[in-house]
Amino acid sequence: MNNPELTWGSTKGARKRASSREKRAALRPRGGGLTALWHLLMLAVGAVWLVPFVWVVRTAFQPPSAAAGSGGAGGWTSWTLANFMHVWEGAPFGRYYVNTALITFGILLVQLLTVTLAAYAFARVRFAGRGLLFALFLAQIIVPPDALVFSNYQVLNQMGLLDTKLGIMLPYFASSFGVFLLRQAFRQLPYELEEAVRLEGCSRLGILARIYAPLCRPVYVSFAIVSVSFHWNDFLWPLIVANSDTNRPLTVGLALFAKSTESGAQWSYVCAATLLVAAPLIAFFLAFQRKFIDSFMHAGLKG
Amino acid sequence: MRTGWNERVGRNAFGWGLVLPSLLFLGLFTYYPMFRAARLSLFELNLATPKPRFVGFGNFAALLKDPVFLKVFVNNVWYAAGTVPLAMALAFAMALFADKAIKGRTFARVAFFYPNMIPMIAVANIWLFLYTPHFGLLARLASWVSGQNTSLLGGPHTVLGAMIAMAVWKEAGYFMIFYLAALQQIPKDLYEAASADGASAWTALGRITIPLTMPTTLFVAVIAMTNAFKLVDHLWIMTKGGPNHASSLLLYHIYETSFQFFDQGMAAAMTVAMVALLLLISALQVFGWDRSIHYE
Numbered sequence: 255m256n257n258p259e260l261t262w263g264s265t266k267g268a269r270k271r272a273s274s275r276e277k278r279a280a281l282r283p284r285g286g287g288l289t290a291l292w293h294l295l296m297l298a299v300g301a302v303w304l305v306p307f308v309w310v311v312r313t314a315f316q317p318p319s320a321a322a323g324s325g326g327a328g329g330w331t332s333w334t335l336a337n338f339m340h341v342w343e344g345a346p347f348g349r350y351y352v353n354t355a356l357i358t359f360g361i362l363l364v365q366l367l368t369v370t371l372a373a374y375a376f377a378r379v380r381f382a383g384r385g386l387l388f389a390l391f392l393a394q395i396i397v398p399p400d401a402l403v404f405s406n407y408q409v410l411n412q413m414g415l416l417d418t419k420l421g422i423m424l425p426y427f428a429s430s431f432g433v434f435l436l437r438q439a440f441r442q443l444p445y446e447l448e449e450a451v452r453l454e455g456c457s458r459l460g461i462l463a464r465i466y467a468p469l470c471r472p473v474y475v476s477f478a479i480v481s482v483s484f485h486w487n488d489f490l491w492p493l494i495v496a497n498s499d500t501n502r503p504l505t506v507g508l509a510l511f512a513k514s515t516e517s518g519a520q521w522s523y524v525c526a527a528t529l530l531v532a533a534p535l536i537a538f539f540l541a542f543q544r545k546f547i548d549s550f551m552h553a554g555l556k557g
Numbered sequence: 558m559r560t561g562w563n564e565r566v567g568r569n570a571f572g573w574g575l576v577l578p579s580l581l582f583l584g585l586f587t588y589y590p591m592f593r594a595a596r597l598s599l600f601e602l603n604l605a606t607p608k609p610r611f612v613g614f615g616n617f618a619a620l621l622k623d624p625v626f627l628k629v630f631v632n633n634v635w636y637a638a639g640t641v642p643l644a645m646a647l648a649f650a651m652a653l654f655a656d657k658a659i660k661g662r663t664f665a666r667v668a669f670f671y672p673n674m675i676p677m678i679a680v681a682n683i684w685l686f687l688y689t690p691h692f693g694l695l696a697r698l699a700s701w702v703s704g705q706n707t708s709l710l711g712g713p714h715t716v717l718g719a720m721i722a723m724a725v726w727k728e729a730g731y732f733m734i735f736y737l738a739a740l741q742q743i744p745k746d747l748y749e750a751a752s753a754d755g756a757s758a759w760t761a762l763g764r765i766t767i768p769l770t771m772p773t774t775l776f777v778a779v780i781a782m783t784n785a786f787k788l789v790d791h792l793w794i795m796t797k798g799g800p801n802h803a804s805s806l807l808l809y810h811i812y813e814t815s816f817q818f819f820d821q822g823m824a825a826a827m828t829v830a831m832v833a834l835l836l837l838i839s840a841l842q843v844f845g846w847d848r849s850i851h852y853e
Contacts, residue, residue: 293661297665300661300668304671307671309694372579372580391583393587397591399590401831402587404824404828405593407816409589425587428579428581487678489790489793490790505676505678512794521692528683539674540671547737551737551738
């Protein structure tokens with residue numbers, strides 16, 4: 255996708271065609287007004303994009319009676335944390351938090367190991383079947399474990415791991431996406447570096463741990479951000495596997511909590527619970543928005 | 558000779574050893590489940606038939622005659638057709654703005670992207686609230702526009718549209734990221750040259766920006782289309798696929814069939830259909846990508 259030749263081939267044509275349009279273009283007014291309108295429009299879209307979240311925040315911090323009422327004017331005056339207290343006591347959200355953290359970071363830890371090893375093999379070791387295997391790895395990106403919930407449930411059942419945190423984590427211990435991302439990064443490191451260290455008697459695994467991994471730290475951070483964001487938010491698979499509060503993550507807990515409240519008067523509780531679940535990632539995102547967006551951008555380019 | 562052979566065996570063992578951990582988990586939770594679903598799709602296995610009975614392609618034939626499956630499939634196609642172009646067009650506009658705007662650049666990026674940091678299930682809660690008759694912001698807006706009390710999620714003709722609006726809100730910012738990356742790769746002197754030639758901003762957009770982001774458009778289209786089939790968490794909260802299957806999507810229907818109706822044979826057949834569909838859409842990218850590489 256970021257092939258420089260590809261870029262140049264088409265730009266030449268584009269430039270030629272652009273200059274042939276010179277006359278027609280010159281007739282067009284150069285609109286400062288149009289630009290201003292465009293900026294205004296996009297800022298408005300941005301504002302519209304914020305509305306749902308603002309609405310939820312507002313409802314979460316209002317006394318339940320205010321949300322049940324008109325919700326219009328006067329709704330901005332009284333602020334309370336009572337909804338959050340109610341939610342925190344009404345369902346074991348503390349436990350859900352711990353579960354989500356354990357699952358998310360458990361997955362990440364194992365992934366970092368499996369991904370590093372496989373990426374190094376694909377980047378620097380010539381072994382029989384490498385090309386075929388690399389193509390096979392693509393399958394996980396096209397058909398993620400979430401699309402195979404039905405079969406994976408039965409596999410997990412055969413292993414006797416239903417309703418365990420390990421069962422929720424297992425399908426994600428391998429990450430083809432991570433392998434592709436890291437392989438690309440490893441290949442960009444000069445091979446001479448590895449040869450030099452090897453002559454000094456360092457083993458290949460030692461080189462991987464001491465040279466490759468540290469030099470690719472930014473790529474690891476990108477991968478970690480994408481992985482954590484995904485698994486923090488994952489729902490369908492944990493919903494099917496977890497059957498008890500001991501193992502339920504936040505997303506499943508939230509869904510159960512929302513289902514248990516029926517009437518409109520309880521919207522303030524649902525909004526508070528929703529915020530509780532979404533808050534950590536949103537907070538990290540706001541604090542490191544540049545790094546987050548760069549990570550997803552980086553990951554997408556290589557994927 | 559002897560050492561060369563030893564070296565080669567060692568190298569192969571080393572390579573396979575490194576790949577083995579990943580391969581183990583991929584085998585267990587990607588390859589084996591696909592194989593399993595393919596095999597089981599040839600058997601009848603449900604509450605009435607507790608022992609698998611071989612039916613060949615009978616399950617697939619039954620699917621093609623099953624009005625619910627057909628409805629769900631058509632729903633999914635409409636859902637994709639509604640979400641993908643809208644989200645992509647918005648994503649492109651957002652990227653153009655977030656790339657260039659000096660004032661409000663960070664605001665725009667954060668405002669467009671933050672929905673991706675919210676779990677789909679929480680997004681579903683938020684939008685369910687927005688759509689709740691009497692209380693919800695969008696429900697009130699819809700009632701005001703139509704002049705009567707409207708329940709957007711309750712109506713079979715509006716529910717899919719309501720889902721599409723939510724999906725566009727959630728996904729456009731994600732696709733924006735890819736366009737932002739693509740825009741950064743376009744050499745700036747191209748625009749300077751175009752501007753010196755007297756080309757308007759519109760011409761530059763049509764002759765430089767859009768053609769040069771074409772590979773990204775293809776890439777995003779594939780992601781967007783597969784996402785339209787993969788992301789179904791919201792249904793669990795918002796509608797359970799209703800009213801009368803009007804909002805059900807393929808993966809959610811698979812979930813229902815296997816975990817609520819316990820029809821394993823049919824669920825397997827639908828899983829096979831789903832995998833085939835995902836492979837087909839992804840193949841578009843490979844072929845399209847090949848062509849765009851060679852068009853020089």
